[in-house]
Structure formats: C-alpha cells, structure tokens
Amino acid sequence: MAITVSLVALFGLVLFFLLRSKSLGAGSAFVAAGFGFFLASTGAARPINQLSQSLIEAASNL
Known part of the structure; x- marks a missing residue:
C-alpha cells in the first residue's frame, strides 16, 4: 500500500509540473x-x- 501512495504522489507531481x-x-x-x-x-x-512492485524490487536489488 505504501508503494501505491508514493506512486500516486509521484504521478501527481509530474502532472502538476506538466x-x-x-x-x-x-x-x-x-x-x-x-x-x-x-x-x-x-x-x-x-x-x-504486481508489475510496479516487481520493478521497484528489481531497482532496489541493483
């Protein structure tokens, strides 16, 4: 759930700046x-x- 909230905030910021x-x-x-x-x-x-969680886990393992 924390991942979803942070992605919503990120996309919200991107929309704001656009x-x-x-x-x-x-x-x-x-x-x-x-x-x-x-x-x-x-x-x-x-x-x-599931895709977003997998990408976040993969990025954290780099």
Missing part, C-alpha cells in the same frame, strides 16, 4: 487522471500493481 510548464493542458490532465482512476477499478489493476 500543467505548470504548459506542456499539458488542463483537459488532457483531467483525461489522464480519469483514465488512471477508472483503470484502477478494472481487472487490469492487479497486474499493474
């Missing part, structure tokens, strides 16, 4: 956030979480 630098419009940021929200409620959420 909005601030005007590389991403407000509509696109809303669509990206909505896509992530709805993706989390599908069957794809578990494999995505």
